[in-house]
Amino acid sequence: MTKRLTAGENGMQQGEKDKQAWSGSIRRWVSTLAEAAVEALTGRVTSWEISSKLRDGRKDWSWEAVAARSLRSELKRIARRQHKEIKMNASPPAMSLPFIRAVNSVDGFNAREQEIVESIQSTVMDANRSNISRTQAYLSCYEAFPELHWAFLAHMVSRNAGWNMSDLQGGLLSDLTNSEFQVNLYRFLERCNALIFQDAYPQLLLYMHSRKLGEPLFHLLPCFHVSAFMLPFWQHFWREPDHGAMLAVALILNEQNYIEGRVAQDPYFRSRVLKHPYFRLHELARFNQILFPLGQEEALTRGVAPSAAGNKLPLRPLAGLTLPKFDSLTARIKAGKSLYGLLFGYEEVHRRALAFARSTPHRGSRSEYWPALFTADKQAAINNGKESSVLLESEWLPSGKRLYSPELESVWQDTPSGPIPRYDWYRSSAKLRLFREPVRPLLFDMTHAHRAQLEKTAMAHDVAHENQPKHG
Template sequence: MQQGGKDKQAWAGSLRRWVSTLAEAAAEALSGRVTSWEISSNLREGRKHWSWDAVAARSLRSELKRIVRRQHKELKMNVSPPAMSLPFIRAVNTAEGLHAREQEVVESIQSTVQEANQSNITRTEAYLSCYEAFPELHWAFLAHMVSRNAGWNMSDLQGGLLSDLTDSEFQVNLYRFLERCNALIFQDAYPQLLLYMHSRKLGEPLFHLLPCFHVSAFMLPFWQHFWREPDHGAMLAVALILNEQNYIEGRVAQDPYFRSRVLKHPYFRLHELARFNQILFPLGQTEAVTRSVDPFGTSHKLPLRPLAGLTIPRFDSLTARIKAGKSLYGLLFGYEEVHRRALAFARSTPHRGSRSEYWPALFTADKQEAINSGKESSVLMESEWLPSGNRLYSPALESVWQDTPAGPIPRYDWYRSSAKLRHFREPDRPLLLDMTHAHRAQLEKTAMAHDVSHMKQARP
């Protein structure tokens, strides 16, 4: 009886602590948003120029409309069309119809893609290497930064907070979903980047080889134009954003298995309410920790690695993903400071899939140094950072997930209607760039949900 009374007192104390933490978190989120606008204003001072030629954009749209009309006409006439105009692209037998040098290029690319598509870690590294070699390929750097986020989200599923809020079956299914999106985008886009690199090396365009890699007819006009106008990296990046998101739409996002077991699962909503839908760009490392004071008079200690980024409202929406991709491009390539500092982070910080890469004062990849007490939310509210040996667990990706083969890929061309061209517009530069406080607020929300879960389990 005496022990039962102590248990009830302990549980009541946990409840009071949680309610107090909730109020503190709400106040901090409000003041933090004001500070984020102030930081964003500073980041927006140096706009980075990109070239968007309206005349060229209209010409590309016209060419893409002609491709669709030609496809429809050939289908009605029941004529076997050229490979690049097929609505369903056939696999090309590289042993036939290619010169020896072309066959060598195709086989080299296929081998390179297979080797680099082993895991999120190898893909992320490959994207950055591509951008470092050919910085006009803007999309490669954007893909590198987004791929880092995919790795962090995969690791979260085995981390200290989110792993306690979902069951193991959902964790496996969500990992398979994220991994398949990551792998299929790479399988489609990386051969295109490599083909450009081989073209540069040989001094002549090789884009007629795109069908060898099952690339959509949508991309050929863009690569041909980019070869002539290499300063039009923004137009190519937007085209690749449209292409890759449409590529995974039917193959993953609309797949019945993933829709029922992931996107429509109640736990997926929990992940969106947590930080699963935040895309973060760590902004290098400043020389010292600085403080800012918002209009409410609250002092904020800024981290060594502040974050830029945005939130994707609905991952199951193709339109939302495309809009987010364009906004991320506008953020990363629209502002000098964001681009410079994000690139500095990417160059100096190897990707291993742990969130300790950008906030080592909050996260650790060593489980022995992590806390899992059911009091994480109050601990986070008490101090800006956590003491060594008492941080949140964020494992390295390869320590918690094994490499997963991509499996069979449906071979068809998503580009069947010119209505898809409505998204081909110049990207906007976002105004709210800073995600530092928003990310920490989401982390606190996740910690509160984690602590409530512990309270329910401990309730007498």
């Protein structure tokens, strides 16, 4: 005769089962964390070895101390005039120097100059539709005028912006945050990307027009709301076109200061993005990794135990850096200079990053650089709460079980940038303290660090997936 369990006994048995399941889950995650820690340590050793090989063949840039001092002196004079004009006016004007005409006006220019201004405005508007079009425009600019180093740096960094935007709808991060934060973070990333392009691309186009005509046209910069800070650099670069590093550093300072007040310090984005608890989660989940994929896909020996030393990672190697704090203007500028030092300081990194850019159209999916781990096809992706264990067990993921990384235009629509506050950020010579020659980083292989970060993100995803309420 079968004994019927009482409701209390049945509940006790179910509770015991839940306890055992939870205990098993804890043991599994502890084991996974231990494996990830060992892999991270051995991977760091391997990363140093790879970085050492890539450091062979330094790529020289021209940074003359005399020219740098002369530019600083000119910029100090400009700052003093800016400050004087601000004191004379109740509110700071958008542009305040005598040699700068009315902003966004072509009055007083000849017909050819007016035509150039209107052509640039139209080109910028068309190319500023999305991260995809901006990224391609930067590369086309660099291909046409390779002395414009910043254009290639901007292309590579803009690729990372696109990947980060797509991540918000990808297979790991989309489950870790709510939809409201995802939309706000997308708007934040998109606005940074769009505003930098809106400010910098007209400068690049103006240089291109100047080259074609054989005469400088930088007196037209104010028509595009460009800061007074940039005029001396463009004038110097016209005379010394081999000083691409000096112009690149100036553009890094300019663009990061440009978005500081317009985006990073904007109350809406500070409260809903930068100060939101989810933002820290995104920083921990590779949002702050800037990656330069190198060359064609190739195998690398992973930093694993000697018994598995024969294993190969069929992935493209990655160079890059981790940005310590996105909401810090100083940190962003220093990171930008380090990234320039990496991309233009080592011949091998530059050559192989350019090979990747030329051979791989930017669509916003991380499958562009690691197709062995990512797929843009949602139906061929894994999303079952077991990603972390699969990643730790496999060097790569089989077709049909890869991480979902969508193409940008399949998950986000083009977004109008909206009104842009018009003012000149350069009002004090104190801003010049970071105008220094870039330094070449020493440890910059990100292949293993990026994969380790994927594993950590997958662990968080799997924990969240396992703790979701079960239905049925």
